[in-house]
Every structure is written in C-alpha cells, then in structure tokens.
Amino acid sequence: MAKFDSVLFDGGFAVGSTIYEDYYQGDDRQNRIVLTITPERKKDSPAKMIMDTGAPWCILDPELAETWDLTSDYAEITKLNIRGEVRLGRLLRTNIILRATRGENLKVEATFFVPFMDTDEAWNYPNFLGLNGFLDRIRFAVDATENAFYFGH
Amino acid sequence: MSLNYSEVEEIALSEAPLHEARRQDETSNDIQKPLLLAIDDAAADKDRTTLNRLTKKVAWSRCHPDEMIHVINLCIFLDMVLLARELAYEGRRLFPNDKRLEHFAIVLAPAKVIGTEPASDIGLEASHRWFQENSSQYKGQWIAVQNGELLGVAPTLKKLYDQIGPDKRTSSTIVVKALF
Numbered sequence: 153m154a155k156f157d158s159v160l161f162d163g164g165f166a167v168g169s170t171i172y173e174d175y176y177q178g179d180d181r182q183n184r185i186v187l188t189i190t191p192e193r194k195k196d197s198p199a200k201m202i203m204d205t206g207a208p209w210c211i212l213d214p215e216l217a218e219t220w221d222l223t224s225d226y227a228e229i230t231k232l233n234i235r236g237e238v239r240l241g242r243l244l245r246t247n248i249i250l251r252a253t254r255g256e257n258l259k260v261e262a263t264f265f266v267p268f269m270d271t272d273e274a275w276n277y278p279n280f281l282g283l284n285g286f287l288d289r290i291r292f293a294v295d296a297t298e299n300a301f302y303f304g305h
Numbered sequence: 306m307s308l309n310y311s312e313v314e315e316i317a318l319s320e321a322p323l324h325e326a327r328r329q330d331e332t333s334n335d336i337q338k339p340l341l342l343a344i345d346d347a348a349a350d351k352d353r354t355t356l357n358r359l360t361k362k363v364a365w366s367r368c369h370p371d372e373m374i375h376v377i378n379l380c381i382f383l384d385m386v387l388l389a390r391e392l393a394y395e396g397r398r399l400f401p402n403d404k405r406l407e408h409f410a411i412v413l414a415p416a417k418v419i420g421t422e423p424a425s426d427i428g429l430e431a432s433h434r435w436f437q438e439n440s441s442q443y444k445g446q447w448i449a450v451q452n453g454e455l456l457g458v459a460p461t462l463k464k465l466y467d468q469i470g471p472d473k474r475t476s477s478t479i480v481v482k483a484l485f
Binding site: 167168170171173174175176177178179180188190195196197198199200208209213215216218219224225226227228230231232233238243244245247249251252253254255256257258259260261262263274275276277278284285286287288289290305 | 386424448466474
C-alpha cells in the first residue's frame with residue numbers, strides 16, 4: 153500500500169495507484185517514471201511506457217502496435233519530430249488500461265503515434281505516454297520517495 | 306514563390322470583388338492559394354504565431370480537403386495540437402464524407418476516461434524487480450517476464466510470443482524491448 157492511498161482515494165483525487173520503475177529497460181542513464189498499461193482489446197499484451205509530461209504525443213513501438221491490431225484504413229500518414237529525427241507514421245486511437253497495484257485500473261481512450269519502419273530497421277525508442285492523447289485528461293500525482301504514481305479522473 | 310505574410314493577407318482581404326467573382330466558380334481556390342503558400346512558409350520557418358494567424362484567414366470551405374489535411378499535418382509536426390484539433394473538427398464539419406478528416410477529428414480529440422475496473426494482481430512489483438536487476442544483459446531484445454520470472458527473450462516481439470506460447474501469454478506477462 154502506498155503512503156497516500158487512503159488520503160487520495162478517500163479524497164476523490166485518485167482511484168488507483170501503482171509502483172513505478174525508475175528506468176526504462178536499456179536506458180539506465182535517465183531517471184524515468186515507467187508504468188504498465190494494457191490494451192483493452194488485448195489484455196494478454198501488457199507493455200511498459202514512460203510517463204512524460206514533456207512529450208507532446210504518446211508514441212508506441214510499431215511491433216507492439218501490430219500485436220495490438222492497431223491499424224486504420226483511413227489514417228493519414230503524418231510525421232513527427234522524435235528526438236531530432238523526422239519520423240513518418242500514423243496517429244491511431246485505442247482504449248488502454250492503466251494498471252493499478254492498489255485501488256482501480258483506469259480505462260482511457262488514447263491516441264498513439266505509430267511510426268513506420270524500414271524492413272531492416274529496428275525501433276529503438278521507448279514507448280511514451282505524453283501529454284496529448286493521454287495525460288491531458290487524467291489527474292495524477294507522483295511520490296518519488298516511494299516510487300508511487302497515483303491516478304484518477 | 307516567396308511571399309510576404311502581410312501582403313498575402315492584404316491580397317486575400319482586400320480583393321473582395323475578385324473574391325465575389327470567384328464565388329461564381331465553386332471549385333476556384335485562387336484566393337486561398339497565397340494564404341496556403343504563406344502557411345507553408347510559416348511552417349518551414351517554425352513560425353507558429355504566424356501560422357496560427359493565417360489559418361484563421363483561410364476560407365476553408367473554398368479549399369480542397371487535401372489542403373486542409375496538409376495544414377493539419379503541418380500543425381501536428383510543429384506540435385500545435387490545439388490548432389490541429391480545431392482544423393480537424395472544422396474539416397469534419399465542412400467535408401463530412403472525407404474519411405481522412407473524420408479520422409483526424411477522432412485521433413486529435415482529447416483523451417477520454419471511459420471507466421475504471423478493480424485492479425487484479427498481475428505480479429507487477431515482482432516483475433519490476435526482475436527487470437531492474439536483470440534486463441541490462443538483454444539489450445536490443447524483447448523480454449517477457451511473468452510474476453518476476455523470465456519467460457523468454459527474442460529479437461522480435463512476434464518471435465518472443467511464438468517462443469513463450471499461447472498458454473504463457475496472459476495479462477500478467479509483461480513484455481518490453483530493452484533499448485540498445
């Protein structure tokens with residue numbers, strides 16, 4: 153149980169909380185808040201994502217997007233600047249579940265940018281939960297002293 | 306064609322008679338073209354203020370949906386999400402049969418909380434511990450861990466799921482690609 157579960161749940165600020173990881177796998181140079189989410193349609197495919205209020209978009213590894221059956225016949229090809237690189241891809245909408253270790257999971261309709269890859273290319277960026285398409289519509293708090301992430305709506 | 310933004314605005318706003326004449330031809334877009342070119346220039350310069358201002362001057366109803374989509378894409382690239390959203394909503398209203406604009410209106414809408422459900426124990430904390438202690442040796446690989454136990458490692462996600470099999474692919478099987 154996280155320290156502020158009772159206060160934040162009873163006060164209506166949060167519905168759930170989870171313990172987050174400090175680092176994304178393979179990138180231990182930067183402290184992060186790494187959460188676990190599950191696509192609603194593919195509950196057997198949970199994945200890790202960096203929560204980043206400085207990231208304007210949510211970005212999803214193309215291999216995961218394929219596993220999640222995340223496609224659209226009408227999605228325009230668009231481009232984003234990801235860490236200084238111009239990447240083509242598509243913006244796609246899906247329901248995801250933010251997993252709690254206490255309280256309740258939160259189901260959110262969110263938008264992800266799914267980049268295209270060349271056939272011989274491997275995507276080497278983390279998944280991101282950014283401000284637009286996800287964080288801008290939920291309530292959250294971080295207690296870095298015990299790696300607790302509280303969330304609600 | 307290099308355009309001065311204020312000149313473009315002036316042309317667009319002052320040539321009312323021409324604008325009126327063009328109205329006879331619903332497919333004509335000549336009045337909007339200089340504005341659209343100026344929007345391209347502003348985007349190339351990353352001049353968000355001017356881009357935002359110019360989009361307000363365009364009579365989108367006289368443009369082709371492709372032109373609107375082009376400008377929405379410029380806004381997305383410049384992380385001008387609110388403007389992209391506004392244009393997508395307007396595009397959907399003006400061109401209700403255009404599936405691409407409909408799609409943009411959907412994906413650019415704010416996120417929406419659709420409910421909650423009781424949390425179930427999927428062994429997150431044990432799996433976190435495993436990842437923190439062990440994942441550095443698998444750089445560039447996809448890793449599957451369940452309740453703190455390694456299930457498999459593979460170079461692609463598809464190979465990883467093939468390796469662990471359907472029985473071990475559950476809601477508590479967390480996958481991640483360790484960056485290289």
